[in-house]
Amino acid sequence: MLEIKHLNKTYEAGRPALKDINVSIGKGQFVVILGPSGAGKTTLLRSINQLITSDSGEIDFEDQNLRLLNKQQLRQKRQKIGMIFQNYNLVERLTVIENVLHGRLGQKNLWQGMFGVFSQTEKQEALRLLQEVDLQGFELKNCSDLSGGQKQRVGIARALMQHPQIILCDEPVASLDPASSVMVLDLLKKLTVEKGITCIVNLHQVDLALDYADQIIGIKAGAIQINEPKSQVDKAM
Ligand code: ADP
Ligand code: ADP
Secondary structure (H helix, E strand, C coil): CEEEEEEEEECCCCCEEEEEEEEEECCCCEEEEECCCCCCHHHHHHHHCCCCCCCEEEEEECCEEHHHCCHHHHHHHHCCEEEEECCCCCCCCCEHHHHHHHHHHHHCCHHHCCCCCCCHHHHHHHHHHHHHCCCCCCCCCEHHHCCHHHHHHHHHHHHHCCCCCEEEEECCCCCCCHHHHHHHHHHHHHHHHHHCCEEEEEECCHHHHHHHCCEEEEEECCEEEEEEEHHHHHHHC
């Protein structure tokens, strides 16, 4: 469902951050991008939804090269690509349910304003998603009152509000304690199995990658070192 071909990126006055990356990713897969700090994981992940502009190559999604789309076309495609972040990127002064509803903002026209625009159906859906991430009863709390693990689950609910086909997860557990990390990764895994959502997850922990991944893409200094189904990586290690 996602094909990356000959992708290259060099930041200004730097060494190449991505060197001829070729990757094929299937629907409903839990894909881990594994590598040490500075390897290029964030650059690769953010190049997929064009948060980072790459220099050359293709990112083919639904038979279109995302690198060649105009702003309007890209906005439509991005609706199908959710994202969660190491530092959650929630609006701290807003409530939990308002943050979840934010996931739908990209589909609204700005002139509709912010919160009046959400229908009863959308609010019901947001509540249902909060149940799904085990945060029922938290809807009216301020995000600033939540633990890291709870914030990340709000982030997942917000991404789900987009009805994504892919969720890009940029070091989603790097700020979490081990128990919360497992909870977040279990939840992402469940989305791949039960909803067929593709999760592409940046990690630097080999043990977590082996526990959760269907496919492991190992990168180092901007180049792919490993690109295998997990079963093959198991044998190699
Ligand atoms: P990460 O968690 O991916 O290791 P960093 O702390 O390295 O993040 O980077 C934080 C921010 O700084 C990111 O937005 C990244 O793009 C930017 N950044 C990282 N390395 C450099 C660099 N050498 N020059 C300028 N900006 C950088
Ligand atoms: P990772 O996510 O694996 O830690 P990054 O993709 O953040 O790696 O970084 C890959 C390389 O690109 C690193 O050498 C980093 O310093 C550099 N880099 C990242 N962001 C920037 C930036 N905004 N400007 C310049 N160099 C950057």
